[in-house]
Amino acid sequence: MYCRRLAGLLVLDPNGDQVGRVHDIIVTLRLGHEPPRVLGLAVEVQRRPIFVPIGRVTGVESGAVVLSSARLSWRRFQQRPNETRVLGELLDRRATLLSSGTEVTVVDAAIEPIRGGDWVLDQVAVRTGRGRRGEVRTVAWDEVTGLSLAEGGQGAANLLAAFEKLRPADLATLLHDLSDKRRAEVAAALDDERLADVLEELPEDEQVELLGGLAEERAADVLEAMGPDDAADLLGELPAEDAERLLRLMEPDEAADVRRLLRYADDTAGGIMTSEPVVLAPNATVAEALARIREPELSPALAAQVYVVRPPYETPTGRYLGLAHFQRLLREPPSTLVGGVIDVDMASLRPETPLAEVTRLLASYNLVAAPVLDRGGRLVGVVTVDDVLDHLLPADWRERQLESDVDTHTTPGLFAPPPGGGEPGSLGGVGASPPAVS
Known part of the structure; x- marks a missing residue:
């Protein structure tokens, strides 16, 4: 174009x-x-x-x-x-x-x-x-x-250009090893989406430090670009008055999602879920569903299945009807309605379900994600396997990983594929149909 x-x-x-x-x-x-x-x-x-x-x-x-x-x-x-x-x-x-x-x-x-x-x-x-x-x-x-960046100079744009192809986790490692001044310069030069991705890979204390170094309106923009669950985790680390001030600066719809998540305890399904799954109406076609899960900003776990509900289609939705796995979608004609191919027997969670029970459910049925329903049968979010892993690992696992990367002077993923040769985030076993559980 x-x-x-x-x-x-x-x-x-x-x-x-x-x-x-x-x-x-x-x-x-x-x-x-x-x-x-x-x-x-x-x-x-x-x-x-x-x-x-x-x-x-x-x-x-x-x-x-x-x-x-x-x-x-x-x-x-x-x-x-x-x-x-x-x-x-x-x-x-x-x-x-x-x-x-x-x-x-x-x-x-x-x-x-x-x-x-x-x-x-x-x-x-x-x-x-x-x-x-x-x-x-x-x-x-x-x-x-004459149009590209000059090779010389100390500007943050040159540093970012040199490491542009790094994954967010690897750029987080780079930031961890910079001086406070240089780290702030790089954060200021990153666009909101990229900075949000990097913040999600940093230890909580460094997240708070970087966010605190931004102007409040910019900080609110970055929080909006983060997943609602990650934004809620970060705001939970701030003093209540600071968190409330940033929430007021965020777009009302985005802030409402985060506020809902902040109501739940950290060690429950509600506390670790994301409120932005792929939601469709029952009269949407398989072609529409496949187009939605191809969106590049979706994580592999969120793209593994679509959730079919009655209106409204933003969480909390209307009545939850079931979900369709991407493998099932691939086997159906594009014109088929998703309402006819949904799995109605998939287990669901309540927002107050303890983390241990969430873990057992995902492990027992080889799931990468599970829906979270309120008492009215409305979809309020989805718990993904990466969210669970973040909460099962030791609290300082990110610091340990960053220190390990710095000590060995290597940048993971820069020269070699992930161990095992698979795509990052890929998991098998999608499509099991466990009995309904509340």
């Missing part, structure tokens, strides 16, 4: 309702000739820009950008130090063709999705000469020079 053609396009939510219009495309430049990674769109809503992560964009249909979710942050977009506006800053830049040394002017840029759910800016349209009559041609990003 060419960026100039995106400018001014309508942005629609999944229901076809208008959100706003595309104001700009936000990318992060990288070292050398690596194409910039697309972070998202600046969308103008009632004369102010908000940020929409690129992972929420499903494509362009009938001259409009269509989103996969209506849950957005409505705060005014503020550009971070490592971010670049394509329309506002890249267009009209002077560059040089590597093949001939000819100076050119950037007149457009193209973005496209790549494997793994990321998007990159991989082509630029350039004009030779300085007038409007020069020849316009399209070249790959690595065929021009």
Whole structure:
């Protein structure tokens, strides 16, 4: 998609309702000739820009950008130090063709999705000469020079570019080994989504330290980008008045999810569940369900199954009907309704179910996730196996892991695949159907 053609396009939510219009495309430049990674769109809503992560964009249909979710942050977009506006800053830049040394002017840029759910800016349209009559041609990003980050300098953007491909857990290890000043600089330069991912991998005391170093509105934005369960855990470590102040700065819908989780004890299903599972209506099709679980921001455990309910479709939902495993979805025709393929015998948990009982249920039936229902039979959340592991391991396991990584001077996952050769987070045994349990 060419960026100039995106400018001014309508942005629609999944229901076809208008959100706003595309104001700009936000990318992060990288070292050398690596194409910039697309972070998202600046969308103008009632004369102010908000940020929409690129992972929420499903494509362009009938001259409009269509989103996969209506849950957005409505705060005014503020550009971070490592971010670049394509329309506002890249267009009209002077560059040089590597093949001939000819100076050119950037007149457009193209973005496209790549494997793994990321998007990159991989082509630029350039004009030779300085007038409007020069020849316009399209070249790959690595065929021009003068647009990428400079190799030298101490800016945090260069450090982040050098380690951009690290997994959040590995970037957390890097931050752990930096000075307090440098760690704060890197945190300030990270975009909200990336910083949220990294915070979830840090020990609680370092989470509190980094969050405390941010302006309160920025801290609220980062909390919104975290999973509600992780945000609740972090806010639970803050003084009550600080936590309440940040909750008031968050979007009401996001804050409501976190407040509900804060009501439950840490060692119960309610205290460790996430309130953002994949929820569908019974008349949704298998094709729609598969499209939802392909969304890149979903963890493997959350993508393993979809939950079918009566309206409303945000937790706490209407009456819970059952769930459909992704393996079952793969075996059905795309036009089949999910209401006809759900498992109604899957065990469910109550919010007050103790952690020990949650663990036994997941282990007994080889499950990666289990629904949590309130006394009215409404879906209030889902407990995933990674949530359980976080609470079963010793309280200081993250500190031990970080110290181990630093002592050996290695960055896990940078040069080698995970042990065992499997995909990170993959587990077998999905699809068992235990008897109903309350």
